[in-house]
Amino acid sequence: DAGVTQSPTHLIKTRGQQVTLRCSPKSGHDTVSWYQQALGQGPQFIFQYYEEEERQRGNFPDRFSGHQFPNYSSELNVNALLLGDSALYLCASSSRGSETQYFGPGTRLLVL
């Protein structure tokens, strides 16, 4: 049974560019949440997708957007990258009716 998978594992971009990160949830899960983790800090909630719609959003600007596909996989898009966007981006999946979120290995984004 595959767990949560994310791609790519590492990414280097320059300021002003755009990036797309991908996530496949754990088998049987239909809800995907995205988190940003700066070095030395705990993950911070970006947003959550269920039934292909954004259901909740954290305190992140509109430069951060997402999408969920019919197969429950999800993408995180970040436009106009800033140096401060450098972080580990984590995807977590869960099933409706359960609060437990399982995390993927993350995508390490470096903005130069």
Added chain:
Amino acid sequence: GESVGLHLPTLSVQEGDNSIINCAYSNSASDYFIWYKQESGKGPQFIIDIRSNMDKRQGQRVTVLLNKTVKHLSLQIAATQPGDSAVYFCAEGWGGATNKLIFGTGTLLAVQP
């Protein structure tokens, strides 16, 4: 891989001892709490969770205690092993299955052989 816990509170224990990691949460309305373990270069790994209608829950070598009066959560690890070395995060949530998780700052557990 990179180190996640460069400036985190650190708990140093001897192999075989019991470890207690503490966490204060912020929201009185939180009704779900969860502990994660994060090793360097990896995503958080689920350890154990507890709902607010309980004050104690046990797993394999781990116990979580919840004190709602003082908004305090603890994780006890019995017979700590070198493989337990990692950063440990507590997280709180509310609102059922639609909840977002709010994470604490984390504690670095260093197990000395």
